[in-house]
Amino acid sequence: MSMKHAVLGLLDLSPLTGYDLKKAFDESVNHFWSGDQAQIYRTLTALVDTGLAEVEVVPQDGRPSRRVHRITAAGREELERWLRAxxxxxxxxxxxxARVFFAPALDDDGVRELLGRRRAAVMGAWQTLTALEQAEGPGRSRAERLRLATLRNGLAHARAELDWLDELDREFA
Amino acid sequence: MSMKHAVLGLLDLSPLTGYDLKKAFDESVNHFWSGDQAQIYRTLTALVDTGLAEVEVVPQDGRPSRRVHRITAAGREELERWLRAxxxxxxxxxxxxARVFFAPALDDDGVRELLGRRRAAVMGAWQTLTALEQAEGPGRSRAERLRLATLRNGLAHARAELDWLDELDREFA
DNA sequence: GACCGATATAAGACCATGCATATATAGGAC
DNA sequence: GTCCTATATATGCATGGTCTTATATCGGTC
Incomplete structure (x- = not known):
């Protein structure tokens, strides 16, 4: 249920529209959080309704007004409460x-196929994270270093998964 | 949405009642799947409605009849389809x-608290998994070895997380 | 000239999940 | 005697999440 908090956290960094948030979810925090567009807009409405964020409507021509959302003092409090909870x-x-657990229902080829696909998926994730890490460069500020740490976390788990797959392959070779 | 498949997988091992399934979820597959009682019963109803399972009602006295669910041929097909998908x-x-990413909004003590709690939680999970692994002993059959592999997967990720925490602690010491 | 993608928001419908509550009895703890 | 736990199923309600569709325009590609 911390979709609310993920949005609050991003609004704490800078004011954003629903559209901006969708991009942020798809780009900068995609390795640990994802969000459907409809849900993002609904969450924003809820945040405004409960006083955790406020909207500024910026008219544009040719397209819908930008509804720029800004975190409020109450929102910052709620964010911190969540972080300490x-x-x-x-x-x-x-x-x-789950598939591995029930894989005994498959033949050997099926198991190999399952493991092979997993390996490909994890390697893909590993490459994405590596690219992101390279693009970021070394973290200087405390904030940057904490954010880089979330990337390294993903990389560490990807490596652990690949090592585990190697071991399984040896066992089922 | 593979709650359906988790239940099918368990029914493929042996016929079970909803009550049995709840215990199985809490005990044998809890490290990678969980299930609410209400949802398990509803899933069973849906499986029967779609012909993937069938029920045998076994009356008892003093308590509700056991509704023993058995996987059908169609159910076995669906299970295999899912495993190969x-x-x-x-x-x-x-x-x-997400909390780490937004942790810059906290002071240093807050960050240490966050990481400390995580460490405790992961160590708890690690101990649970180790105990389960010990209880199982070495796997002999192909099925046992695949099931043990899911435990080792959890242990590998727990270790990766602890190593990552060690590294972070050094960085933020 | 036609189509596609980016910008921007919104609402409807549906499914999955989780929490609470209800019912009924047996057996053990205190 | 009372309370808790185990056995066993069922329903209602609320929330969270996803998918789809609608609307409107600009700019670039083919």
Whole structure:
């Protein structure tokens, strides 16, 4: 349920429209969060309704007015409350591991196929993250270093997954 | 949406009641899947409605009849279809990484607190998985080895997360 | 000239998930 | 005697999330 907080966090960095937020979700935080356009707009409405954000309407010609959302003092408080709160118990749902668990219902080729596809997907993710990390360069400020750390986290897990796949391949070679 | 497939997978191992399934979710597959009781019963109803499973009602006295669900041939086909299908694109939602990304809004103590709590949670998960692995012993059959592999996957990721936390601690010491 | 993608917002419909509550009885703890 | 836990299923309600469609214009490609 922290879609609300993800949006608040981004608004805390700078005022944004729903459209901007969608791009931010797809580009800068995509490695740990995703968001549907409809949901982003609804979340913004909810934030404004509860006083955690406010809107400024900037008319344009030829296209809909930009509705620029700005975090309020109450919003900043809520963001900090969330950051200090107990972590949400992770729902623990891993579609791929479910398939491995039930893979005994497949023949050997099927298992190899499953593992091969996983390897390709993880390598793709690894490359994306590496590219992002390169593009960022070394982090100087505390904020930059924390954000880079989220990329390194993704890379660490990708490597762990690839190592695990290597081991499995050896076992099922 | 593979709640359906998780249930089918378990039914493929043996016929089960909703109650049995809830226990199975909480015990044997909890490290990669979880399920609410209400949702399990609804999923079973849907599986029967679509011919992927069938029910046998076993009356008992003093408590509700056991409704034992058995996978059908169509169910087995659907299970295999899913196992061979393209992986679902993972939604990529990591509440903890979101907090790290937005943690610059916290003071140093807040960041340390966040990381400390994460470490505790991951160590807890690691211990749970280790205990499960010990309890299982070495896997002999192909099926046992694949199931053990899902535990090792969890352990590998837990270790990766702990290593990453160590590195971050050094950076923010 | 036709089509596509970017900019920008909004609403409807549906599915999945989770929380709470209801019912009914047996057996063990205190 | 009372309370809690285990057994077993079922429903209602609210929320969260995704998909689809609608509207409107500008600029570039083919």
């Amino acid at each position: 107990e972590p949400d118990p992770a729902p623990a749902r891993n579609d791929f591991l | 393209e992986p679902d694109p993972a939604p990529a939602r990591n509440d903890f990484l």
